[in-house]
Amino acid sequence: MMLKPREKQRQRAPSKRSLQTRERILDAAEMVFSDRGFEGASIRDIAALAGVQGALVHHHGGSKEELFFTTVARRADALSQLRLDALDARKASGPLDLRSVLACFLEPFLHKVFHGGSHWRAYGRLIAHVSADMRWREISAACFDPTVEVFLQELADLLPHATRQKIGSSFVFTVSSMLSICASRWRIESLAGETETDEIIETLLDFCEAGFASIRKPGPAL
Amino acid sequence: MMLKPREKQRQRAPSKRSLQTRERILDAAEMVFSDRGFEGASIRDIAALAGVQGALVHHHGGSKEELFFTTVARRADALSQLRLDALDARKASGPLDLRSVLACFLEPFLHKVFHGGSHWRAYGRLIAHVSADMRWREISAACFDPTVEVFLQELADLLPHATRQKIGSSFVFTVSSMLSICASRWRIESLAGETETDEIIETLLDFCEAGFASIRKPGPAL
DNA sequence: GTCTATAATGAGATAGAC
DNA sequence: GTCTATCTCATTATAGAC
Numbered sequence: 370m371m372l373k374p375r376e377k378q379r380q381r382a383p384s385k386r387s388l389q390t391r392e393r394i395l396d397a398a399e400m401v402f403s404d405r406g407f408e409g410a411s412i413r414d415i416a417a418l419a420g421v422q423g424a425l426v427h428h429h430g431g432s433k434e435e436l437f438f439t440t441v442a443r444r445a446d447a448l449s450q451l452r453l454d455a456l457d458a459r460k461a462s463g464p465l466d467l468r469s470v471l472a473c474f475l476e477p478f479l480h481k482v483f484h485g486g487s488h489w490r491a492y493g494r495l496i497a498h499v500s501a502d503m504r505w506r507e508i509s510a511a512c513f514d515p516t517v518e519v520f521l522q523e524l525a526d527l528l529p530h531a532t533r534q535k536i537g538s539s540f541v542f543t544v545s546s547m548l549s550i551c552a553s554r555w556r557i558e559s560l561a562g563e564t565e566t567d568e569i570i571e572t573l574l575d576f577c578e579a580g581f582a583s584i585r586k587p588g589p590a591l
Numbered sequence: 592m593m594l595k596p597r598e599k600q601r602q603r604a605p606s607k608r609s610l611q612t613r614e615r616i617l618d619a620a621e622m623v624f625s626d627r628g629f630e631g632a633s634i635r636d637i638a639a640l641a642g643v644q645g646a647l648v649h650h651h652g653g654s655k656e657e658l659f660f661t662t663v664a665r666r667a668d669a670l671s672q673l674r675l676d677a678l679d680a681r682k683a684s685g686p687l688d689l690r691s692v693l694a695c696f697l698e699p700f701l702h703k704v705f706h707g708g709s710h711w712r713a714y715g716r717l718i719a720h721v722s723a724d725m726r727w728r729e730i731s732a733a734c735f736d737p738t739v740e741v742f743l744q745e746l747a748d749l750l751p752h753a754t755r756q757k758i759g760s761s762f763v764f765t766v767s768s769m770l771s772i773c774a775s776r777w778r779i780e781s782l783a784g785e786t787e788t789d790e791i792i793e794t795l796l797d798f799c800e801a802g803f804a805s806i807r808k809p810g811p812a813l
Numbered sequence: 814g815t816c817t818a819t820a821a822t823g824a825g826a827t828a829g830a831c
Numbered sequence: 832g833t834c835t836a837t838c839t840c841a842t843t844a845t846a847g848a849c
Contacts, residue, residue, distance in 0.1 A: 517782060535794050538798075541768075549766075557763045561755055568760075569756075573760070583797045
């Protein structure tokens, strides 16, 4: 599999119209991929939603796998920057604690997902797909792991006696819980009843903060 | 969608050979569905893995959707019984606490996934697919929610001041974290390094117990 | 860059012999 | 109950006109 979106060296800068088409295609791909997963999505549906012909999707997006990668990568840098900026801002206003570090990772994402429009809402579900399927581990490694490493280091500083295993595992639990709000919100509604978004987010922060704080305790509660 | 595996009233009890074939087909379906998801799996691959012809898969499993439902449902009762038995046993030996309740839900599943052979390992990933896709919410409701309700009630008894919203949301976080060990173990290994299975399970229990216990505390830490 | 048309493949499902 | 053979449809991808 070729993950890198192919770099057929462009002769000319693409026209403005071309760029708009490309964005429309990526918007449509984001919707369809997030709704139905990689296999369930069809190029035809993406083309129809974008209002273009199927051949044009291939022209701008390459193969289906390349298109998927490009779709995920498109917002990844912006998301990472939001997270790192939040972390810097929090650092500037005093010493960090567990909750602050987790909030700087979780809140920029959840804010975009719930208040950033339908594109970001779809992007949240898209990332849930990526995170649950080993097939896309290269995408996770390329798009998200560098930022995750920064946060893991901050957590390690706050939990000097914790092993990397415990911190890493707990972080995956945190990310899974965060993504469950995107992909399994229906399940939350089904089990917990109608619930305010902001309340879920606060519950998530409470839950994960306490989970990490429990690493500090000496041993298993006996 | 017709979720119930069709009940074409059988004239005769199926032969032993027929039942074996049926099990082989379900075993194969379990493998292929869990590996590639519903859309990514093909009846042909399932048939090939089972060593039968494609037509036979339809004969025993019905449509692809019916086959998927049957595959998930096959082990669901056994799993529920393990969980409820564990809960009864723990109740018999003294008053319950948060960790015990969570352990009775998480450990039977994780024990089977990691020590129950390749079938259960596949089944774990299969449930992760079901849990992440709204399309299968009827399966979750039919196969898992009744048992989940029992555990939610136990948790509510231990957390008398908690809202159903907080308990339900936290439970979904717990389930998501549990399933991440099945579907995203590669991510844990990537971020946390090589990690013993039993250590991950203990970290999970610590994490979720602390998460639930945090509901007791008066308000957000300010 | 964008379109039409089509190639090439693989999918789910079924009919009917045995 | 199991097999062979086939139907029908949707898929990704590309060739080539404009």
